[in-house]
Structures are given as structure tokens and as C-alpha cells.
Amino acid sequence: MNMLAxxxxxEFWEHRKTFFYLPLxxxxxxxxxxxxxxxxxxxxxxxxxxxxxVQINEEGLHHRxxxxxxxxxxxxxxxxxQISQFALLAEDQRERMLNSAYLLIATPLVPVLWVxxxxxxxxxxxxxxxxxxxxxxxxxxxxDAMTVIAKLLTGLVVVPAIYFMAMxxxxxxxxxxxxxxxxxxxxxxxxTFVAPAHIMTRWLQMTAFFLFLAxxxxxxxxxxxxxxxxxxxxxxxxxxxxxxxxxxxEALFTQGEWVRAxxxxxxxxxxxITRLSGGVSxxxxxxxxxxFLVSLVLAALLLYGAVYxxxxxxxx
Amino acid sequence: xxxxxxxxxxxxxxxxxxxxxxINFTIxxxxxVGLIGPNxxxxxxxxxxxxxxxxxEGQLNVLGHDPRTGRHHVMENVCFVADVGILPxxxxxxxxxxxxxxxHPRFNRQKAEALLAETNxxxxxxxxxxxxxxxxxxxxxxxxxxxxxxxxVLDEPTLGLDILYRKAFYDRxxxxxxxxxxxxxxxxxxxxxxxxxxxxxxxxDQGRIVLDSAMDELANVFTEVWVEADQVAAAEALKPxxxxxxxxxxxxxxxxxxxxxxxxxxxxxxxxxxxxxxxKLQRNQDPQRGQS
Numbered sequence: 001m002n003m004l005a006x007x008x009x010x011e012f013w014e015h016r017k018t019f020f021y022l023p024l025x026x027x028x029x030x031x032x033x034x035x036x037x038x039x040x041x042x043x044x045x046x047x048x049x050x051x052x053x054v055q056i057n058e059e060g061l062h063h064r065x066x067x068x069x070x071x072x073x074x075x076x077x078x079x080x081x082q083i084s085q086f087a088l089l090a091e092d093q094r095e096r097m098l099n100s101a102y103l104l105i106a107t108p109l110v111p112v113l114w115v116x117x118x119x120x121x122x123x124x125x126x127x128x129x130x131x132x133x134x135x136x137x138x139x140x141x142x143x144d145a146m147t148v149i150a151k152l153l154t155g156l157v158v159v160p161a162i163y164f165m166a167m168x169x170x171x172x173x174x175x176x177x178x179x180x181x182x183x184x185x186x187x188x189x190x191x192t193f194v195a196p197a198h199i200m201t202r203w204l205q206m207t208a209f210f211l212f213l214a215x216x217x218x219x220x221x222x223x224x225x226x227x228x229x230x231x232x233x234x235x236x237x238x239x240x241x242x243x244x245x246x247x248x249x250e251a252l253f254t255q256g257e258w259v260r261a262x263x264x265x266x267x268x269x270x271x272x273i274t275r276l277s278g279g280v281s282x283x284x285x286x287x288x289x290x291x292f293l294v295s296l297v298l299a300a301l302l303l304y305g306a307v308y309x310x311x312x313x314x315x316x
Numbered sequence: 317x318x319x320x321x322x323x324x325x326x327x328x329x330x331x332x333x334x335x336x337x338x339i340n341f342t343i344x345x346x347x348x349v350g351l352i353g354p355n356x357x358x359x360x361x362x363x364x365x366x367x368x369x370x371x372x373e374g375q376l377n378v379l380g381h382d383p384r385t386g387r388h389h390v391m392e393n394v395c396f397v398a399d400v401g402i403l404p405x406x407x408x409x410x411x412x413x414x415x416x417x418x419x420h421p422r423f424n425r426q427k428a429e430a431l432l433a434e435t436n437x438x439x440x441x442x443x444x445x446x447x448x449x450x451x452x453x454x455x456x457x458x459x460x461x462x463x464x465x466x467x468x469v470l471d472e473p474t475l476g477l478d479i480l481y482r483k484a485f486y487d488r489x490x491x492x493x494x495x496x497x498x499x500x501x502x503x504x505x506x507x508x509x510x511x512x513x514x515x516x517x518x519x520x521d522q523g524r525i526v527l528d529s530a531m532d533e534l535a536n537v538f539t540e541v542w543v544e545a546d547q548v549a550a551a552e553a554l555k556p557x558x559x560x561x562x563x564x565x566x567x568x569x570x571x572x573x574x575x576x577x578x579x580x581x582x583x584x585x586x587x588x589x590x591x592x593x594x595x596k597l598q599r600n601q602d603p604q605r606g607q608s
Contacts, residue, residue, distance in 0.1 A: 002418060003418065003419060005418070006414070006415060006418025006419055007418075007419070009414070009415075009418075010411075010415055013406070013407065013408075013411050014404070014406050014407075128404070131404060131405065132398075132400070132402050133402055133403065133404035134369075134402075135364075135369055135396070135398050135402040136398075136402040136403055136404065136456075138367075138368070138369050138387065138391075139367065139369070139391060139394075139395065139396040140391055140415075140416065140419050140420060141388045141389070141391040141392040141419065141420060141421075142388055142391075142419050143387075143388040144387075144388075146388075311384075311385075311387070312371055314364070314369065314370045314371075
């Protein structure tokens, strides 16, 4: 296990910029943005309305249902004069508005995380061949299987965990901001801001959701690692090109859409996410499906392939 | 003595090009083997094959493992330094130490730090890309020489280093590192530098082994004669493998000719490895030449 720890560290060292400094900078910028908003509301009394179109990522988890007027959020209601009106709203309305705010502050990190993990997997077994450092790595007593496992865990666990902490920190900062601001007004802070924020539940749900996505999209990530292990140039072209060819072949020679649907569902599972309205229990249901089993077998084969090609790999 | 490496019929093709053609050799425990050949002869390919860093055809046994399938077992007892820097550019000196310490059970960190203290590398936060080429090599050598292994593989280890450091490196290799339990393979095309170090010679040219001999047997097989001008015809009748002019005399190298029959031709010497290298390689490139 010491071996695995040092291998994970090594990945972190190589990608310190995108694994650590990038989320840190975004965290700082968003915090600054939040403080600027609060400041403008408090000092200038301005009332910015933040549009509620924030539910891109976790919309399925939080009752999308009735389009609500409160998803358009006057920030004044959270940080300004209108807090007292906000406090008078029904609890579910407050919950919805707060939910939008908590998603809004954390969401910018999600696409960044996706791109960072994608680029990491794309280069993880390619760059070492290109810069010849593979001769150094392979001259150490670390098996190819161990190497691939470490890289998989890095992209699927370590990096999301770091981004997660940044997201939680942002939500915590928002949480504390609402509480501190509310103390200046004569409202019941607990009832108005603390309880409806459901901060712990939110984090647990977020974690469950990401774990689910990581396993659901495993064949997608395994595919990128696989390509990275053998591509002699431009791995991105292969990563995108081969699935396109497969889909075209399917369209040409069969009536089915299975391959197309499978690729789409396991790389950009937008459709699936909207189906997950029931939260954790729905996710469980999906993980018990035959389709998920098939995707796991596929992912295992692709990872085995990556280990095989790492064994054969030479400098480029 | 036990055998550390055994190669039988090892070949390697890059597309249509045969880089290694049916290579056979064995390396005994405790020997220092010079793998010597011109650029492009197949030195690096041979070393990479026995380290499991490249695929090949034929049989190779390194410390009881097939390097193709058991690379990570082989690497527990083998270390490798390549001709050009293979340390990743983003790695810092401190990280390199941490990494090797973490993955290699036979790494001695104190020893590595002591070795580094004798180089120009001071700042452990420096990254490989900030180091000069010579410093990168020094870092890699310090890492490797702090690992207690059974076989050390050095592929042109001192390429790009200045002469002072090269001398110091080979001195240290012989005095501090080598303990007769270890075996060392050094590939180079600069023969003179390591001649005194070696216990065994392997000449390789165009993917073939053209000479495989222990150093102390060279004198039994090869004789260099400084032939006086009036003896040249008689000497050439004995088919020297190499002839060169030597201030009015000719220096000829004979293979497998009894020294007693050569003594009348001129002064006898043990040929230098460099001269032997030239002789064997010219023969390999033009088989007629040695016989003419």
C-alpha cells in the first residue's frame, strides 16, 4: 500500500498545476465574486438577479419538477434588505432558492474537473513514451498493472476528491456568509438559512452522485486510458475517431442504435441524470442493471489492454 | 560462478530493419562487461531487451526471469542508466529521491544524498528541466548507485559529461560500488575510457556479436606484433586481422596464431582494446580485408 501511495503522489507532483493550483485559483475567484456581490448589496444596495439556470449538473437530484419563480434569485433576499421577506417565504421555497445558490457557487468547478480528468487520462500513458521518461519509470520495480491502477485511481478518486473539497469549501463559505449577514437582521437565522441549506445532506448526496458517475462512466475513462497506452500520435484523434467510426458502422449495417446509445450514456450521461429524480435509490437501481454490468466488463477489458500495451511500450 | 544473464538467439526487428540478429552471450556474476560497438550497432537495443524495456524474439534470462513478462521482478535486482536523460523534466530532485525510496526496497537514501552532496546539485527543489545535462546524469547516477542490486546496466553512462567527472565516475564505480557480488554491463563506443575496468568484452556490430572474450584471455588469442620492414611479407603470410603503419614499421594483430612463431617478426605486444575493436569491426564490415 506504501507503493500505491507513492505512485499517487507521483501523479500529483506531475500535475500539481491542474490538480491543485487550478481549483485553488477558481476557489479564490469565486470567493472574491461572492464577497463582491455581498458587498455591492450591502453597500450600494444594488439588487442583482441571478438567473436560476444553474441546475446543469445535479438537477436530477433536486426536484426539478415545477418550474419555480424562485429559481430566479434576487441576491438581496440572501444578503440584503429583502432578507426579512425571504424569511417569510414557505420553507420549500426557501430551500429551492438556497439550493440554486449552493449549486451556482460550486458548479463552475464541475466542467473544469471534467476537462482536467479527461486531459489527464489522455496523456497519462502517452506523454511518458513521448518524453522517454518511460525508460526511467519502467526501470523501477513497479508492475504495469500497478501503474495503470494508480493512474485510474488518480483520475477517478484523487482529483475529484480535491475538486470536491474546493466545492464543499465554497458552499461552506456561502453558508457562513448567509449566516453572518443574517445576524445583522432580525430574522431567525437557524430557520431561515441554516436548516434549509441541508449542508451535510447536500455533501453526502454530492459524494454519492460523483461516485455513481465515476462508476457509470468507467468504460469511458478506461477507453481514454487504453488509447493513451498505444497511440503513437494525437491520442485525442483516436479517442474521438474510433467511437465515431463504430457509430457510423452501426448506422450503416444495422438498424440498431445500441452502440450509439451506449457510448452517449456512458460518456455524457445527461439523459440518465434527468432520470435519476429519486436520488440515491435510483442510482442504486441503475448500478444493478445488466447494462452496468456490461459496461464494467468492457472497462475491465480496456484496462487490461492498457496494462498489456504498457508492458510492450517503448519510447516513441 | 553463477550466471546473471543468458541470451540465446535474441533478435529484434524494427519494421523491416533487423537491429539484433541472433545474439548469444552469458554474463557471469561479479564480472564487468563492456558492450562495445559503433553507434547504431545494437548496444542500446540489447540492453533494453534484457531490461524488459523492449520486445524481442528469442530467449533471455535475467536473474531467473524473462524480462518480457517479469520486468518488475527483474528491476528489483537490476538498475539502469540510459545514454540520455530519461528523468522526466517536471520531477524535482527531492521528488526523485522520495519516489525511488518509495518504490525500491533496496534504495539507500543516505547514500544517495551523500553522492549528491559531491555534485553541483544543491537545491532539492530544483526540477530536472532546470538542471544541466551533466547534472541530470549525475542525479540519475546518484539514485542508481544508491540501490544495492545484483546487476547494473549502464548505457553510455558518461555521454555528455566532462572528462573530470567521467574519470571520477569510473573510479567510484570500481572502488565504491563494485564488490564482486554485483555485475556491471557498460555500453560505450569510447573504449579507452573503460578498458582498465573491464573483466569481459563483448563487441557488437550491425546487430551481431563479433567478439565475446574475457579480458585475461585476450592475450592468449590476440597478439600484436610491431613488424620490422624486412619481415612484412613473412608476417602477412600469417594472415593478420589488422595492419596499420607505425613509424616505418607495421603493427599487425594476429588472432589465434602462436606467439612463438611471431617472435621472430618483431616486438610482441598485447593489443589495446581500441585497436582490437577497429580490427574486429573492419573485418566484420569487409570479411575479405583481413585475409588479403
